[in-house]
Amino acid sequence: MQQSELDFIQSLRQSSHYIEQHRGKTCVLYLPGELMLENEPLLGLSKDITLLHSLGLKLVLAMGASPQIDQALQAHRLDWQTHRQCRITSIEMLPIFQQAIGEVRSRLEAVFCQSSGQQNKPVSLVSGNWVIAQPKGVIDGVDYQHTGQLRKINHSAIQACLQTEQIVLLTPLAYSLTGEVFNLNTLEQACEIAKLIHADKLMIFQPSALLDGLPPALNQTQLQQFNHEPNPTNPLLERLQSLSHGVKRIHLLDQSNPSSLLLELFTRDGSGTLIFSDRYHLIRQATIEDVGGILELISPLERSGVLVKRSRERLELEIHNFIVIERDQRILGCAALYADYPHAGELACLAVHSDYRGQELGEQLLNEIEQRAHRLQLEKLFLLTTHTHHWFIEHGFVLSNPEQLPPQKQQMYNYQRNSKVLIKPLLRS
Ligand SMILES: CC(C)(COP(=O)(O)OP(=O)(O)OC[C@H]1O[C@@H](n2cnc3c(N)ncnc32)[C@H](O)[C@@H]1OP(=O)(O)O)[C@@H](O)C(=O)NCCC(=O)NCCS
Structure with a gap:
């Protein structure tokens, strides 16, 4: 037998244990807008997500669209302000947000049709008005206007979609009980949703620069210590420290590595950094x-x-x-x-x-x-x-x-x- 065949059999044997372990588990994936800029990598990612779905994982995708929104605002010559690293959404920006986010969503739906088109049962990607928002309000005297925050979520509707083997797609847009439209930060949204639906895993794609030098695993105490070290602070870890409580396992993955998702889930030591609040060992x-x-x-x-x-x-x-x-x-x-x-x-x-x-x-x-x-x-x-x-x-x-x-x-x-x-x-x- 050739070495490549032996390697294949070896890795299939190793991954079979993980396939069994992940079946039926709920996983929220945070996909930043950067992942949706180019077709080829997006198609590769959607094929991997389709594979996870066919192996029995229940998947919720929380998509971002920041670079696409930046481009759309620039095309309309509209400047935007931020406060505490959060974009302020004025009323005249809203239609541009809706259009840019709609385009990203449509692109994702198209690519999932392409990646699961050869299968007997193509993947169905569904989204809805499940996330109820409220205004972020006025902070330090600054009115965030149509930038909102999550108020509650119709998780039984989401669970019903997951039970019927559909992939749930959440966008940065959410609606208030007064019928207004709000722009939500999708990383925050992904963390909140992972908590509320008791997801087994939250997978967060990030640029490699933010992940360099991180250990393979951190518990909550180590995460706090990491944020107190005198070396330059890592803004991602700082945010996760406040957002991640109540999420069992967060996996930080390099968005520039096309294999990071499958390596993380199907190899013993993964490819990224695991932040765990349950006991890893x-x-x-x-x-x-x-x-x-x-x-x-x-x-x-x-x-x-x-x-x-x-x-x-x-x-x-x-x-x-x-x-x-x-x-x-x-x-x-x-x-x-x-x-x-x-x-x-x-x-x-x-x-x-x-x-x-x-x-x-x-x-x-x-x-x-x-x-x-x-x-x-x-x-x-x-x-x-x-x-x-x-x-x-x-x-x-x-x-x-x-x-x-x-x-x-x-x-x-x-x-x-x-x-x-x-x-x-x-x-x-
Ligand atoms: C000793 C042993 C259990 C430590 O396990 P471990 O999980 O690596 O331990 P920790 O992570 O808590 O500590 C690692 C540190 O111990 C140091 N260390 C490991 N073995 C050492 C040794 N024989 N002498 C001195 N220091 C040693 C490592 O260099 C490392 O130091 P660092 O802080 O500079 O990185 C492991 O090295 C081992 O299994 N050794 C062989 C079996 C053995 O000797 N058992 C003891 C006889 S009962």
């Missing part, structure tokens, strides 16, 4: 089903002498002492606590898969073991290590000697292996 008690995954993780470390060899039988017997860190049903790390000694517990077999080191997973496992030790009212943790004593010293352990070990453990100490002994007193709460 799960730390949990290990079960007998995890024995295979743990052995796979620790075998290379046993072979290189970093960890002491454990047989499958021993691991099965001792599995109740283990915790694991899991992502997408794969064991990325493990650790064990042996609380078999008076007032002391042994930390053992702490390991993180080599591809995932340096993301503080080791620290999270250690913290979890310490919490367990606290609950068992242990006074100290000890461990034996041949390679990793510096890491433990940096995490509050003190270099000690075999005589300080509990007597039972001293008897088993292997002087030939000559492991370093480390002890950490546990603070009483």
Whole structure:
């Protein structure tokens, strides 16, 4: 078999797990107007969205149209003002907005016809008057006029469209209960809608310049810390900090990478940055089903002498002492606590898969073991290590000697292996 065939089979096997995982999930996609400027990339994107739809994802598209609106206003020689980075929409601008947004919408509808035209069941893209707006009002003495904000949303109508396998399209235009037309910021709208319909994911396309240097994953606390660093602030992250509460997972994707959407959804590490408020990795008690995954993780470390060899039988017997860190049903790390000694517990077999080191997973496992030790009212943790004593010293352990070990453990100490002994007193709460 050729390498390209092997690669194909390998990636199909890898992605099949994700196909199953995403089926039936609701996903809001924020498509900035820049994505709708050129036909070729737009067609590629619509094919990928059509593929997601055919794999059973329920999709809501929130389309922006800023560059198209800029062009239309310039063509009409109309200047516009902004306040706090938000455009003020005057009454005479409204027909131009409606026309520009209508054109973008029609372009999207056309391209979806093209991308799903070969299928038995072409994709149907629907939009409606589901978003109720209210005026943004007067801020710092500045009247935003027809720039609005989301007031409420008819989510049962949206859910009904999703249930009948239609793709929902939201535009920047929304209507008030008094029948007025408002221009809404679509990024804000996408975040609000993801919250209100309890979407599983919000995918946000952005220019690569705003994504450069971001880590693959951030939780809400890290997002806050990122915004407080002294380096130049990232306006996207600042906005997301206030907008993203209540959205489970936000994926930031590079709008110039034509593969970013599929890579993000169907590969383990994705292509962009994930901001999560649910737990991305799960730390949990290990079960007998995890024995295979743990052995796979620790075998290379046993072979290189970093960890002491454990047989499958021993691991099965001792599995109740283990915790694991899991992502997408794969064991990325493990650790064990042996609380078999008076007032002391042994930390053992702490390991993180080599591809995932340096993301503080080791620290999270250690913290979890310490919490367990606290609950068992242990006074100290000890461990034996041949390679990793510096890491433990940096995490509050003190270099000690075999005589300080509990007597039972001293008897088993292997002087030939000559492991370093480390002890950490546990603070009483
Ligand atoms: C030790 C280990 C669990 C840390 O996991 P991790 O998820 O990478 O840990 P963290 O992200 O919390 O910490 C990473 C930091 O520890 C440092 N580090 C990793 N191994 C180290 C070692 N042996 N000595 C000193 N520092 C070490 C890394 O360089 C990194 O430092 P940085 O802050 O400069 O980036 C992981 O390296 C591992 O599995 N090692 C092999 C198994 C092992 O030695 N287990 C301990 C025996 S019980």
